[in-house]
Amino acid sequence: MSRPLVPFLAGLVFALGLGISGMTQPAKVIGFLDLSGHWDASLAFVMAGAVAANLLLVRFGPRLLGRMARAGGAAASASAPGRAPLGVQLRAALRDRRLLAGSAAFGVGWGLVGFCPGPAIVALATGHGEALVFFGAMGLGMLAYRAAPALWARLRGQPAVRLPGPAPRQECGMA
Amino acid sequence: MMMEFLAPTAGGLLIGLAAGGLYLARGRMAGISGILGESLRLESADAGWRWSFLAGLLAGGVALRVLVPGALPQAIAASLPLLLAAGFLVGYGARLGGGCTSGHGVCGLAHGSARSLVATLSFMSVAVLTVYVARHLLAGVIP
Numbered sequence: 001m002s003r004p005l006v007p008f009l010a011g012l013v014f015a016l017g018l019g020i021s022g023m024t025q026p027a028k029v030i031g032f033l034d035l036s037g038h039w040d041a042s043l044a045f046v047m048a049g050a051v052a053a054n055l056l057l058v059r060f061g062p063r064l065l066g067r068m069a070r071a072g073g074a075a076a077s078a079s080a081p082g083r084a085p086l087g088v089q090l091r092a093a094l095r096d097r098r099l100l101a102g103s104a105a106f107g108v109g110w111g112l113v114g115f116c117p118g119p120a121i122v123a124l125a126t127g128h129g130e131a132l133v134f135f136g137a138m139g140l141g142m143l144a145y146r147a148a149p150a151l152w153a154r155l156r157g158q159p160a161v162r163l164p165g166p167a168p169r170q171e172c173g174m175a
Numbered sequence: 176m177m178m179e180f181l182a183p184t185a186g187g188l189l190i191g192l193a194a195g196g197l198y199l200a201r202g203r204m205a206g207i208s209g210i211l212g213e214s215l216r217l218e219s220a221d222a223g224w225r226w227s228f229l230a231g232l233l234a235g236g237v238a239l240r241v242l243v244p245g246a247l248p249q250a251i252a253a254s255l256p257l258l259l260a261a262g263f264l265v266g267y268g269a270r271l272g273g274g275c276t277s278g279h280g281v282c283g284l285a286h287g288s289a290r291s292l293v294a295t296l297s298f299m300s301v302a303v304l305t306v307y308v309a310r311h312l313l314a315g316v317i318p
Binding site for chain 2: 007008012014016019022025030035045049051055057062065090092094102109118120121124135136144
């Protein structure tokens with residue numbers, strides 16, 4: 001298939017999945033995150049279904065296709081050579097302040113309105129002003145993340161530190 | 176009882192299919208916060224696939240609006256300051272933490288990443304706590 005078609009189709013199917021699953025309904029997301037009272041557990045099946053389908057494709061897809069994916073299917077396995085034992089990885093992750101602080105900030109924002117980035121983009125199609133405002137603020141937050149090191153450096157009168165570029169493999173969100 | 180879990184499961188499978196397909200075909204992760212954040216990096220030579228993916232997401236939104244109107248919110252019940260604060264935290268936090276629900280949740284867990292497991296458990300528990308505080312402890316205080 002031509003170059004832009006695969007990512008376009010992936011985005012399209014991703015959006016349809018978000019819509020069908022209920023993830024694009026902030027009220028439903030809040031109902032899932034609200035454990036007190038009438039807990040709506042149904043959205044747990046979204047994550048379970050998505051991880052299961054993705055896991056099967058990542059694990060067995062390369063073999064079925066008869067070749068390794070470009071990024072290296074071997075990296076997909078937790079027990080792949082070159083990866084530290086799970087306990088060591090977990091301890092390193094738990095010491096990673098950026099990972100923890102970022103995830104916590106993300107969790108607060110997600111819990112306040114019920115939108116995470118994918119649904120926020122899909123919801124732009126509603127044309128609601130609220131969706132546009134949320135998307136704009138989200139973009140601003142992303143730009144602020146990029147601008148922050150330079151701002152800090154200027155405040156301290158030091159040369160700017162470059163941000164880490166796109167992560168090599170595991171950090172999906174950075175890819 | 177069964178039906179209420181059918182649509183979320185079917186939707187989840189589609190999301191996993193899209194993420195796995197993108198990885199197999201291109202070796203790319205369908206982490207949406209990363210795709211959106213990096214798509215603005217104009218000096219990047221390979222921003223093209225990110226723009227295509229984002230266009231696909233938008234096209235999916237339009238398709239949902241036409242085919243499954245009930246899938247999209249009829250109204251979003253949040254005040255302007257709340258939308259601004261929440262949106263900013265989602266954008267900044269996802270970038271600082273290296274991923275969001277899709278990158279750490281859907282992709283990272285499927286790839287067996289310990290970092291993603293820690294991130295997913297962190298944002299899930301903080302989101303649950305936030306909902307509890309905002310909807311119950313501070314009910315009526317937060318606009």
